[in-house]
Amino acid sequence: xxxxxxxxxxxxxxxxxxxxxxxxxxxxxxxxxxxxxxxxxxxxxxxxxxxxxxxxxxxxxxxxxxxxxxxxxxxxxxxxxxxxxxxxxxxxxxxxxxxxxxxxxxxxxxxxxxxxxxxxxxxxxxxxxxxxxxxxxxxxxxxxxxxxxxxxxxxxxxxxxxxxxxxxxxxxxxxxxxxxxxxxxxxxxxxxxxxxxxxxxxxxxxxxxxxxxxxxxxxxxxxxxxxxxxxxxxxxxxxxxxxxxxxxxxxxxxxxxxxxxxxxxxxxxxxxxxxxxxxxxxxxxxxxxxxxxxxxxxxxxxxxxxxxxxxxxxxxxxxxxxxxxxxxxxxxxxxxxxxxxxxxxxxxxxxxxxxxxxxxxxxxxxxxxxxxxxxxxxxxxxxxxxxxxxxxxxxxxxxxxxxxxxxxxxxxxxxxxxxxxxxxxxxxxxxxxxxxxxxxxxxxxxxxxxxxxxxxxxxxxxxxxxxxxxxxxxxxxxxxxxxxxxxxxxxxxxxxxxxxxxxxxxxxxxxxxxxxxxxxxxxxxxxxxxxxxxxxxxxxxxxxxxxxxxxxxxxxxxxxxxxxxxxxxxxxxxxxxxxxxxxxxxxxxxxxxxxxxxxxxxxxxxxxxxxxxxxxxxxxxxxxxxxxxxxxxxxxxxxxxxxxxxxxxxxxxxxxxxxxxxxxxxxxxxxxxxxxxxxxxxxxxxxxxxxxxxxxxxxxxxxxxxxxxxxxxxxxxxxxxxxxxxxxxxxxxxxxxxxxxxxxxxxxxxxxxxxxxxxxxxxxxxxxxxxxxxxxxxxxxxxxxxxxxxxxxxxxxxxxxxxxxxxxxxxxxxxxxxxxxxxxxxxxxxxxxxxxxxxxxxxxxxxxxxxxxxxxxxxxxxxxxxxxxxxxxxxxxxxxxxxxxxxxxxxxxxxxx
DNA sequence: GCAAGGTC
Numbered sequence: 077x078x079x080x081x082x083x084x085x086x087x088x089x090x091x092x093x094x095x096x097x098x099x100x101x102x103x104x105x106x107x108x109x110x111x112x113x114x115x116x117x118x119x120x121x122x123x124x125x126x127x128x129x130x131x132x133x134x135x136x137x138x139x140x141x142x143x144x145x146x147x148x149x150x151x152x153x154x155x156x157x158x159x160x161x162x163x164x165x166x167x168x169x170x171x172x173x174x175x176x177x178x179x180x181x182x183x184x185x186x187x188x189x190x191x192x193x194x195x196x197x198x199x200x201x202x203x204x205x206x207x208x209x210x211x212x213x214x215x216x217x218x219x220x221x222x223x224x225x226x227x228x229x230x231x232x233x234x235x236x237x238x239x240x241x242x243x244x245x246x247x248x249x250x251x252x253x254x255x256x257x258x259x260x261x262x263x264x265x266x267x268x269x270x271x272x273x274x275x276x277x278x279x280x281x282x283x284x285x286x287x288x289x290x291x292x293x294x295x296x297x298x299x300x301x302x303x304x305x306x307x308x309x310x311x312x313x314x315x316x317x318x319x320x321x322x323x324x325x326x327x328x329x330x331x332x333x334x335x336x337x338x339x340x341x342x343x344x345x346x347x348x349x350x351x352x353x354x355x356x357x358x359x360x361x362x363x364x365x366x367x368x369x370x371x372x373x374x375x376x377x378x379x380x381x382x383x384x385x386x387x388x389x390x391x392x393x394x395x396x397x398x399x400x401x402x403x404x405x406x407x408x409x410x411x412x413x414x415x416x417x418x419x420x421x422x423x424x425x426x427x428x429x430x431x432x433x434x435x436x437x438x439x440x441x442x443x444x445x446x447x448x449x450x451x452x453x454x455x456x457x458x459x460x461x462x463x464x465x466x467x468x469x470x471x472x473x474x475x476x477x478x479x480x481x482x483x484x485x486x487x488x489x490x491x492x493x494x495x496x497x498x499x500x501x502x503x504x505x506x507x508x509x510x511x512x513x514x515x516x517x518x519x520x521x522x523x524x525x526x527x528x529x530x531x532x533x534x535x536x537x538x539x540x541x542x543x544x545x546x547x548x549x550x551x552x553x554x555x556x557x558x559x560x561x562x563x564x565x566x567x568x569x570x571x572x573x574x575x576x577x578x579x580x581x582x583x584x585x586x587x588x589x590x591x592x593x594x595x596x597x598x599x600x601x602x603x604x605x606x607x608x609x610x611x612x613x614x615x616x617x618x619x620x621x622x623x624x625x626x627x628x629x630x631x632x633x634x635x636x637x638x639x640x641x642x643x644x645x646x647x648x649x650x651x652x653x654x655x656x657x658x659x660x661x662x663x664x665x666x667x668x669x670x671x672x673x674x675x676x677x678x679x680x681x682x683x684x685x686x687x688x689x690x691x692x693x694x695x696x697x698x699x700x701x702x703x704x705x706x707x708x709x710x711x712x713x714x715x716x717x718x719x720x721x722x723x724x725x726x727x728x729x730x731x732x733x734x735x736x737x738x739x740x741x742x743x744x745x746x747x748x749x750x751x752x753x754x755x756x757x758x759x760x761x762x763x764x765x766x767x768x769x770x771x772x773x774x775x776x777x778x779x780x781x782x783x784x785x786x787x788x789x790x791x792x793x794x795x796x797x798x799x800x801x802x803x804x805x806x807x808x809x810x811x812x813x814x815x816x817x818x819x820x821x822x823x824x825x826x827x828x829x830x831x832x833x834x835x836x837x838x839x840x841x842x843x844x845x846x847x848x849x850x851x852x853x854x855x856x857x858x859x860x861x862x863x864x865x866x867x868x869x870x871x872x873x874x875x876x877x878x879x880x881x882x883x884x885x886x887x888x889x890x891x892x893x894x895x896x897x898x899x900x901x902x903x904x905x906x907x908x909x910x911x912x913x914x915x916x917x918x919x920x921x922x923x924x925x926x927x928x929x930x931x932x933x934x935x936x937x938x939x940x941x942x943x944x945x946x947x948x949x950x951x952x953x954x955x956x957x958x959x960x961x962x963x964x965x966x967x968x969x970x971x972x973x
Numbered sequence: 974g975c976a977a978g979g980t981c
Contacts, residue, residue, distance in 0.1 A: 089980060114981055138979025145975095152974065160975095199979055255977075262976030270974075295976045411981075419980085597978065 080121075084187040084218075085133040086180070086207050088194045090114050091410075091417065092228065092469075093135035096193055099230050100131070100237065110134060112179040124238050132183055136176050139199070140206040141167040143255045145263070157267040158682065160260055161675040169210070177210050184211035189219045192243060193236075195469040196224055198657055202251035204243045226468045229428035250657035253667050257649060258296055261674045265294030265640075268678070269628070272685055277696055292628070293608055296646055297593050297601050299628075302610050303641040304586050306621045306629040308578045315574030320344040321351035321567055323358060325517075325524050328563040329552035335563045336552055338515075341523035344570065354522060355567040361520035362565055366558045368516040374529070376508040376545055378536035380463035381472030382499050383423040384595035385588055390499070392580040394542040395491050396617060399580055399599035405492045406473070414477050415496055419596040420470035424462025429471065431504050432457060437478040443494070444501055447539040451504050456535065460503040474500045498540050505536035508545060515554050519562070526551065577618035590643040591650050623695035631691040635684040637677050 087093035093115075097105045101120030108117050118133040149155050149163040169177045184190065190211050194200035208220055221240035225232045269292040279290055322344040328335040345351040380386065387406070388399040395402075406418035425431060435457075438448035450456035475497045481490040514527040528551025531537075537545065554560075576582075584598055593601045605611035610625035621629070632640045639645060652670060655661040681688070 136979090137981060140979090142978095143976095157975095195979090203979070251978080258976040258978085260976090264975085266975040289974095291974060293975060297977065407981085594978070596980085601977090 080128040080130045081189055082130045082187040083122075083132070083189040083191055084180075084183045084211065085131055085191045085193055085223075087133065087135040088200055088203060089137065090116065090135045092193065092195075093118060093133045095228050096233055097131070097133045099228070099233050110179040111182065112175040115176055115179055117183070122237065129189075132187070133193075134179060134183060136180070136194075136203065136207060137173070139203055140169055140173055140176060140180075140210065142170050143167055143259050145259075152267050152271065157264040157271075158675070158678060160264040160267075161671055161678065163260075165256060165259065167206070180207060180210050181214045184215045184218060187215070187218065189221065191237075191240060192220070192222045193225075195467070196226075197467060197469065198247045198251050200469070201244050201247035205245075205248045208243065226466075227426040227428065227471065228469075229426055231428060232426075246659045247657050249663035250653045253656055253663045253670070254649065254653050256667055257670045257674070260671055261678070262293070262295045264674075264678055265681070266291065268682060268685075269294055269688070272688060273692055276689065277692060290609055290624075292624070293604075294640075295604075296649060297597070298604055298608075298610075299632075299641040300590065300592050300643045300645045301583070301587060301601050301605055302621065302625050303629055304583060304590075304643050305578055305605065305611050305619045306626055306641075307643075308575060308619075309621050309626070312574040312577065315572075317571045317573070318346060319348070319569055319571050320346045321348055321355075321569050323351070323355050323522065323524075324564060324566045324568045325358075325364070325519065325562045326564040327364070327552060327554075327560055332550065332552050334550045336526055336528075336548070336550055338517060338524035338526045341525060351567060357520045358522055358565060362561055363559055364517045364519040364524070364562060366515060366517050366554050366556050366560075367523075369513065369554060369556050370516075371511060371513045374510045374512045376510065376537070377461065378458075378502045378505050378507060378540070379499060380423045381425055381460050381474065381503045382496065383421050383463070383465060383472060384419050385421075385584060385598065386423060386463075387418070387473055387496070387499075388599060389581045389584050390542070391492060391495055392584070392617075395488070395495060397488060397492070398603070398613075398617075399584060400603040401488065402492060403599045405486075405489045406496075408489065409493055409496075412482075414475060414479055414493060416472075416474050416476050417470045418473055420473060421465050421467040421595050422470055422472050423465045425460055425471060425474075431460070434474060434476075435501060435504055438475070438497060438501065440478065441480060441497075444498060444539050447501055447505070451501060456505050458504070458506045472503075495542070498542075502536040502540040505539065506533070508535045508537045509533040510545060513551055515551065519565075577614075577616070577620065579616075579618050583619060586643070591647045592643065593646075624692065627691040627695040628688075630695075631688040632681070634687045634691065635681055637681055637684075640677060640681070 085093070085096070087096060097118035097120055100122055101118075104120055106119040108119070110117050112134075114137060115135045118131075120131050120133075122129045122131050143165055144150075144167075145160065146164040146166065149160060155163070190208065192204040192207060194204045194207070204222060211218055212220070220243065222243040223233075223236040223240055225236040270290075273292055274289045279288065322342075323340045325338040325340070326335040327338065342354075345354075379390075382390075384403075388402055391397060391402050392399050397405075403418065406415065409415045410418050432452050432454075435448045435451040439445045439452060441448065447456065473496060475493070479493065481493070485493070508531060510529050510531045512527055512529050514525060516523065516525045518524075526548065528548045529545065530549065531545055537543075578586075580602065583602060587593055587598050587601070592598070605619075605625070606613060609622055610628065611619050611621050613619055629641050632638060639648075649670065652661070652666045656663050656666050
C-alpha cells in the first residue's frame with residue numbers, strides 16, 4: 077500500500093483556508109494553532125485522481141514580502157533622491173511577517189506537495205511566488221501546484237483540486253514591476269518634496285493636527301487622487317455663471333389643492349430677447365391644448381449585489397460616513413462573522429448560493445423580517461441580477477449571520493450592518509412597478525410637458541428606505557383635446573451653475589473609472605489626502621484642496637510635468653503592467669522604460685524646484701519665515717555686496733544685523749569668484765543706474781521660461797538652479813542679446829530693475845517701506861546663488877515676535893513696489909510687472925499658469941467655464957477670475973480684488 | 974520619515 081502524499085495548502089487569508097478546508101473535507105477537519113498568531117492549521121484527508129492526500133491547510137496574511145531599498149539608500153539624507161531610480165532593491169520578509177514565514181517553513185519541511193490557493197488575481201499570483209520562495213528554500217524538492225477556482229463553493233473547489241495547474245509567472249512579474257515602479261517614484265518624489273519644503277515654511281498655519289513638520293508624500297495613486305479634487309475645485313472657481321430664461325406654465329385643476337408644473341420643451345434659452353418674444357406670444361394666446369396623454373408601465377429594478385466600491389459609494393451617501401470608516405466597520409463585522417468578506421469586486425452571486433436560505437435567517441427581525449419571509453416563501457423572491465463583475469475569489473458582500481444589533485456595536489456599526497442586510501434583501505426582491513403618465517400641451521405653438529408617476533408595487537423599495545422613486549404624484553386628470561388657461565404663465569430667469577463640489581461618492585466613482593487604487597485601497601487613498609493636509613472635507617462632506625494641495629498640483633503644471641498628477645497616471649502604469657501579465661512584454665523592458673521615464677521627470681522636477689517653492693510660497697500668504705538668515709544668504713540683491721558692506725553702505729537707515737536678527741549675524745561670504753561682487757555704491761546712493769550683469773543675469777535666468785532650450789548650461793525652468801553661478805548666468809545673458817526674445821527680455825529688464833524700483837520708490841538712498849506694515853525696511857537681501865529669485869526683508873514691526881522677517885519673490889516685491897520692469901518670473905509670457913501694467917493682463921501675480929500660456933494656450937474661451945474646454949485637458953487652461961473678470965488667474969490669487 | 978498592494 078502506497079503512503080499518502082502530504083500536501084501543504086496555502087490560502088491568502090485565514091478565513092479562506094478555513095472555508096476551503098471545510099468544503100473539501102466535507103466538514104471533517106482537525107484544527108490546531110501554529111506559531112503564526114492568525115494562521116492556524118487545518119488537517120483533513122482528501123482523495124483526488126485515485127490518490128490519497130494528507131492535507132494541511134494554512135494561510136498567509138496578504139503579501140509575505142516587501143520590496144525595499146538596500147540599506148545604504150534607506151537614510152533620507154544618505155543619498156540623493158535621484159539615486160533611488162538606480163538603487164538596488166530586494167524583496168524581504170518584514171519583521172511582522174516572520175512568524176508567518178516560520179509557519180510555512182515548518183510545514184513545508186514535511187510535505188511533498190505545495191498547493192497554492194491564493195486569490196485568483198495578479199496579486200494572488202505574486203503572493204504565490206513569495207510562498208514558493210519561502211517553502212522551496214527549506215524543501216527544494218517540493219512539487220508546486222496552483223489551484224484555480226471561481227468561487228468558494230464545493231463544485232469549483234473540487235474541480236480545482238482535481239485540475240491543478242502551474243502558477244503564472246507573467247502575472248507575478250506584472251506585480252513585481254508595479255511594486256518597483258511605485259517604490260522608486262514614491263520614495264524619490266516624497267523625499268524630494270519633503271526635504272525641499274518641510275523646513276522652509278511655517279506649517280502652523282495649516283491644519284495638520286499635531287504634526288509640526290509634514291511629510292509631503294508623493295504616490296502614483298495619491299497624486300492623481302489629489303488631481304481629481306484640485307481639478308474640480310478649479311473648475312468651480314473658473315465657472316462664469318450665464319443667465320438663461322424659460323417659460324414657466326402651471327395648471328391647477330378645479331378641486332386639486334396643488335398646481336402641476338409643466339416644463340418648456342425648449343428647456344431654456346440664453347437669448348433674452350428671443351425668450352421674451354416667445355413668452356409674449358404665449359401671453360397673447362394663453363389657452364393651452366392637451367395634445368397627448370400617454371401612460372405606460374415602468375419598472376424600477378433593485379440594486380445589484382454589493383461589491384466593495386458600491387458599498388462605499390452608497391453607504392457614504394446614505395449613511396454619511398467616510399469610506400475609510402465604512403471599511404473599518406465592515407472589517408469588524410466580517411471578523412465577527414456577521415457579514416461576508418468585505419473586499420470584493422464581485423457583484424453577482426454564483427449559482428451555488430442558496431440565497432433564499434440566507435434571507436431566511438432574517439425572518440425574525442422586527443424591521444425587515446416580514447420582507448425576508450416573503451423572499452423565503454417566494455412571493456417577493458427574484459434571483460438577483462448581476463452587475464457583470466466577478467473577481468473569482470469572493471461573493472458579493474452579504475450578511476452571514478443575523479443580528480438585531482449586538483450590545484457592543486456602535487451606532488454606525490448597526491447602521492452599516494442594517495444597510496448590508498437591506499441591500500441584500502432588496503437585491504433578492506422583485507422590481508418596483510409603477511405607471512407613468514406623460515402629458516404634452518401646446519400654447520401658441522410652444523410645447524410643454526409634464527409627467528406623473530403612480531407607484532403600484534413597491535417591492536424591493538419596501539425594504540430599502542435609502543431611496544425612493546421620486547416622481548410627481550399630483551398630475552391632474554387631463555384628456556387629449558382638453559383646453560385650459562394656466563394658473564401661472566411666467567418668464568423666469570435662471571443661471572448656469574458650476575459643477576458641484578466633489579462628494580466622497582463622486583471621488584470614489586472617479587477613482588474607480590480611472591483605475592486609481594483597488595477596492596481595498598481606494599478609501600485609504602482618500603484618507604491619506606486628508607492626513608497629509610492636501611485636501612479638506614467640509615461640513616457637507618465634500619472635498620476641497622488645501623493651499624498645499626493646490627500648490628503641489630500647480631507646481632507640476634507649471635513645470636510642464638502634468639503627467640505626474642493627471643488622473644490617468646495610474647491607468648498608464650497599469651496598461652504597461654497588463655502587457656507583462658499578458659506575456660506581451662517582459663518585466664525588464666517595462667520596468668526599464670517606466671523607471672527611465674520617471675527618472676527624467678524627476679530630474680526635470682528637481683531642476684525646476686524653484687517653481688514648487690514659488691507655488692507653495694504664493695499659496696501661503698504669510699510667506700517663508702526662516703528662523704534666521706541662512707548662512708549662505710549673504711549678499712545684497714542689488715549689488716551683490718556682502719552683508720557687512722551692505723550694512724556699512726546703508727548708512728542711517730540700517731541697523732546692526734546682529735541686533736535685528738536675534739544676534740545671529742550671518743557669516744561673511746567667501747571671496748567672490750573673479751572679484752565679481754561689487755561695492756554697494758549704486759544702491760547706497762540710489763541714483764545711479766544699476767549696471768548689473770550680476771543681477772541682470774540672474775534675472776535673465778529667472779525669466780527664462782520657454783526659451784533657450786538648447787543651452788545646456790541654462791536652466792530652462794524659469795528659475796536658476798541652486799548651482800547656477802554668476803558666471804554662467806552672465807554667459808546666458810550675453811547669448812541672449814543676440815536673439816529675439818531673450819534680447820528683448822534683457823532689454824526690458826534693463827529699463828527698470830529691482831534696484832531701480834527701490835530707488836524710484838523712495839527717491840533717495842533710503843530703503844523702501846515694508847509693503848506689509850508700511851514701516852521702514854531695515855534689511856533687504858536676495859538673489860544669492862543659494863536662494864535665487866528670493867528676497868528677504870525685515871521691518872521693525874514685531875509681528876513675528878521680534879521683527880517682521882519675510883520672504884518674497886523678487887518680482888513679487890517688484891510688483892508691490894510699483895517697479896514697472898518686473899517681468900522676471902514669467903519672462904516673456906505677457907506678465908505685466910508693476911501695478912499699472914499688471915492690471916487687466918493675463919498672467920499677473922499668482923496666475924500660476926505660465927506654462928500653458930507659454931505654449932500659446934491663452935485661449936481661455938469666451939466664458940471659460942471649463943478648464944478642459946480651454947486647453948484640452950481638465951485643468952490645462954483657465955477661465956476669467958470671478959472676482960475681477962480678468963482671465964489668467966484664479967480668484968483666490970486675484971491681484972485686482 | 975517614503976509607495977501601493979495584500980490582510981489582521
